[in-house]
Amino acid sequence: MAPPILKLENIRLTFGGTPLLTGAGLSATPGDRICLVGRNGSGKSTLLRIAAGLVEPDSGERFIHPAVRARYLGQETDFTGYQTALAFVEASLGPADDPHAARYYLNALGLDGSEDPARLSGGEARRVALAAVLAPDPGLLLLDEPTNHLDLPAIEWLENELAGLKSAIVVISHDRRFLERISRTTVWLDRGETRVLDRGFAEFEAWRDDMLEREDLERHKLDRKIAREDQWMHGGVTARRKRNVRRVAELAALRQKKRDARRVQGNVRLEASEAQTSGKLIVEATEITKSFGAGPVVQAFSTRIGRGDRVGLVGPNGAGKTTLLKMLIGELAPDSGTIRHGANLEIAALDQRRDSLAPNATVAETLTGGRGDYVTVNSERRHVATYMKDFLFQPEQARSPIRVLSGGERARLLLARLLSLPSNVLVLDEPTNDLDLETLDLLEELIAGYPGTVLLVSHDRDFLDRIVTSVIAAEGDGRWIEYAGGYTDMLMQRRGTDLAKAPPKVAKADRAGETTPAVAPSAPAPKRKLSFKEKHALETLPALIDKLSAEIAALEAKAADATLYSRDPKAFDATTKRLAAAQQELAAAEHQWLELEMLKDELGG
Secondary structure, eight states: OOOOSEEEEEEEEEETTEEEEEEEEEEEOTTOEEEEEOOTTSSHHHHHHHHTTSSOOSEEEEEEOTTOOEEEEOSSOOOTTOSSHHHHHHTTOOTTSOTTHHHHHHHHTTOOSOOOGGGOOHHHHHHHHHHHHHTTOOSEEEEESTTTTOOHHHHHHHHHHHHTOOSEEEEEOSOHHHHHHHOSEEEEEETTEEEEESSOGGGHHHHHHHHHHHHHHHHHHHHHHHHHHHHHHHTOOOSOHHHHHHHHHHHHHHHHHHHHOOOOOOOOOOOOOBOSOOOSEEEEEEEEEEEETTEEEEEEEEEEEETTOEEEEEOOTTSSHHHHHHHHTTSSOOSEEEEEEOSSOOEEEEOSOGGGSOTTSBHHHHHHTTSTTEEEETTEEEEHHHHHHTTTOOGGGGGOBGGGSOHHHHHHHHHHHHHTSOBSEEEEESTTTTOOHHHHHHHHHHHHHOSSEEEEEOOOHHHHHHHOSEEEEEEETTEEEEEESOHHHHHHHHHTOOGGGSOOOOOEEOTTSOEEOSSOOOOOOOOOOOOHHHHHHHHHHHHHHHHHHHHHHHHHHHHTOTTHHHHOHHHHHHHHHHHHHHHHHHHHHHHHHHHHHHHHHHTTO
């Protein structure tokens, strides 16, 4: 195995008295493809900045091979002092680098290099920053959310470009499809520590869930052991004093272990306020057209969207997705053509621009509109601090100004504000930006269970495939075409791919809200129930556990007799052997009982 070119070991870092990293590590060898994953606020970006040498940890070891050139792409880029995009990229090159590489990468990303950095859009700034880290052909690439603000063609270009590089790559991203295609190793940063899966992201989530299930089982066992020791304490002191002192100390250690355990951060609780049911028709557009400047943004486009539809809009940056969306919901009038809206529409819209949040307003003011301390969700009046907890905000953050929040926190705040509004039509413009994977899962579940209609603009292919029932795609020159199914279905229809050769797709809802599977449905699996043996074991194991516990107590009391070995060595050996066996049997019985109890709960009794 090749020696590492990057090594972080036992990295510790504390912010404001709160430990962020408590023993994190990361190792990369030439050619590695590593994705770094974890919840928002877990310290992923900080760990990557430590790897880049931009942040000094409190303790731990950082090594980067002196012969390896590293390049770091942060979530924000400072263009101060550069007159053009080309000048910024050329500044990243060394004396021995190909001077034409800067222009090559800018052109490949759709730029000519003459752009003024001070006037770049979010997507253009991201492309310039990517060109600056790729042009020097580094041996190590550290990429923090490289797909943010990129459109789908640019993301797919980046995937192909990274696949052809010899560089070692460490990447942070919320884009599942991107991670699945790029990574070969997954590093999970969880509660300050890192765990490594020597496989790509595609296998991470099942592995993570298994790890958390094991951890939960161990926590159950620890709780049971503490309860048993508490019972012994309350029952009075028996046996020898030294042994009692030892057990009291062990009980204190168990309690400390439980206190020190950092539990997994809870999930966001998403619930949309529902308005009265809309009519069957949401919007009908007929031959609508819109132009800005020289050419048309939308040309002779027609569609009919009904109640319950989930429609995705995709296309390159600047194609006019937001313009078309605003026309469909009535915020922007078409130059020609007609738009007809249905009855009883209550629209709640999520703007992709974080600057729609007033930077000096507090979190509480943003959620309540500055009117008191209560939020009404589905006719239920809730205190703003309680509602904030559903979105993983701490009560003390209620008076925090928006400007101090992270990108992920602002994204959750926008969602919280949106979902508190009564609606039967959700309009989501880039809702996945800055959200972690777990929150994305919950947002998908919310949309799947939402009884109204959803209009969605996104560059997240996996999110589109899981959510939408049709895709409206930009075809160039103001032409838009609607395709049935998700993003992958759209690509197949565009390319004329034989659907029989395509991987099976999950069932998608059709326009009427019925389920239309992409492959022939198999018979539903019968509901799992506890077997007779499992039920019998669940009923008899508590008695066995009590019996073994009593036997162990008796054996421990016998073994504690200091004269036993001198009086009867064989009896001492038999007692200690049986004690060890009984302790193993007790552990196995407790483990089996806990697994059956958890299975019973999972199956609903």
